[in-house]
Amino acid sequence: MLFPITSPPRTPPRVVVTGAGIVTALGLGWKSNAAGFRSGRTAFRPVSLFDVGRQRAKQAAEVDLPEAPPSTRLNAKQIAKLDRAAALLLLATDEAWQQSGWEPAENLPLVLGTTAGGMSLGEAYFRQAVQRPRSHRRQATRAVHYQPQVQARMILDALGSNGPITIVSNACASGSNAIGHAWELIRCGQAGRVLAGGYDALSELVFVGFDALQALSTTICRPFDARRDGLALGEGAAVIALETLESARRRDAAILGELIGYGTSIDQHHLTQPHPRGDTTLLVMKQAGETAGVTSEDVDYINAHGTGTVLNDSSEALAINEWAGHRTASLPVSSTKANIGHLLGAAGAVEAVICLMTLCEQWLPPETLFETPDPACKFPIVRKPQDAHVNVALSNSFGFGGVNATLILRRWK
């Protein structure tokens, strides 16, 4: 029963990651993404998915999808209904699933974050409805499969599993909130293991929207650079398999890292702008640190939200400066949105997996196109590929609407 709530364990269980899947414009899967992030490669190119001839910005980080989806339990009819976003999600989920070694289950919670779900289907529906109103072809299918919960059901079908689905849509914090919610489900004893992550595909509506806001860079996406002029959009998905340490040990599973802290709150300042002082960002970083039992002295790397917009980065910089205190000057920070763009609902999940990569492989992802430090940033931006000792990594995510989230992960030794 969802309620009454099961009495939580006296001591919350430790929660570890035993599977991770990632798809970005840098590649399909952990290996190609790790190579790309480690070297600081960028993945932007002219947009090919829709016409951007009338837009200020012309580039985005598009994923090259494989010709066929991974082999799962989906039948041909189901596969034919996968839109671009669902295909990204399926790829990431399959990788996490394979790595986790989990068996199909009847009660496997799935928690996903997304901002747009099957937006491309929604766009197709609208186009047909206004341009060919008498044609009903495929409209019913689009009306159903546009909905993110239907995409999520497809994922559980692909795994031969069933279980409660939760779709979190807190804009660009969705992926982090999904993982944080999954972490809480396990810690409070409501679940022993959870699949969690985020996904979003590029869509015309969203691209035009950010362009209309003049939030897209017309040059190069350079988070925290004094000459930054906006964000770049990307697409992708990331999914992680979370379970109790006890469960992972019982299975003798390979552990990629431990999720040790989570904080979330809402900034009421503005629908699209953070509070200039970064008050809520500071609050969620503090919350995450408290739940993790760590301070800035213990953190070895921050994967910043760092969109590359003037307002976001200055606000986040102030919050990081304040939170890190004396540690600021030596705390490495970078934003991997410089490499793959802003993945919106997928961003927090993808960046959590990047943090896992830094913990597992002991390197820091550089912003190789970063040139001029913003005086507001009192911390060093990682600019060159480098090996590093990374024991604890922190990831920030903030969304339109003001929901902020921070995750903290620890290396598994």
Place this chain on the structure above:
Amino acid sequence: MSRIFVAGMGAVSPAGWSVAALRAALDEDEPLPTQTMVRPGWAKPLRARLVPNPARRPEFLAHPRLRRASPITHYVVATALEAIGNLRAHRNAEYRLGLVVCLQSGCVNYSCRFFDETLKDPATASPLLFPETVYAAPASHVAAVLENVSLASTLVGDPAAFLQGVSLGAQWLEEDRVDACLVVGAEETNWILADALWHLERSAVLTGGAGALCLCRDPKWVAGVELTAITDVHTYSTQNDRTRAARAMRQQLGKPEAPASRRPVALGQNVKSAGKMAAPPENLELLCDGTGSSPRADGPELAAWRDWTGLRISPKRILGEGLMAAAAWQCVAACDAVAGERFAAANVSLVGSNQQAIGARFEIVAPASPL
């Protein structure tokens, strides 16, 4: 384990801008009149039940954050303010408030307008519209209006996800992360949504609005209702269709219904003249189901509750297909019936369209009783 109470309710529906209007419409037990909605390219319009304009312009509309907000945000704010009225009257604004907004379609009006502009000329699409298209916009606006929201989330799903929202709110309360939690379900009407519904259920009549429950742990603020159960989530899959899921949900709410001889004057068809009872019998229960006007869509839920011989109300039959808002109205109607002491308990049955079946149970509790 803490007890979770309902501190207040709010509703905006085609019946009007309050729980009282919702109650009156359900008591009348007559489907509300429909209006027409123009569908481009079609001579025959679509049918819908639109939310009427409020009798007076709500004061909250003067808030600067709501200048450009779409109707769904107005509905969410109105229901939120109504639901926390009791709390606001008795407490200063320093309590920590949680907010869970549940949506199925969300901000379709601005999404349609913005994409329409995009198709005409993307270079001139309005930057004012785009931020209002995101699912998280209503939660952001209501948080700004209320000012004391410390924790917020927007959940998307089929209508049964409203009870996932209630469960999340209960969890936040249980963990003492908030002192009260608003859970709101909302939708707005638009021709494209009515068109989509027409493709899926020809007989359904689209409507919009919102419903809200304010949950708390403090018995001092209780509106006479306690949340006593939310079933498991019964997700649909290739192995678990809607019929099976609905049946499993019903089995988890399987308390025997009231004997016919002890039935009260009731809501809806049977309860038109319902008044407050002196003392509702302990086993007098209401079923608030989600059936509407479609035999095909309603089949699994009707089958699951075939053995129910007690009283039931079906808000969708009166109000229309309000998606997530309709799920919220079911819960509001159930809580209102219990709070008004018409029933000792009310079961809510949510058999969603494409995700899951979940049920809940609310029971009577004396306000400010020594707990």
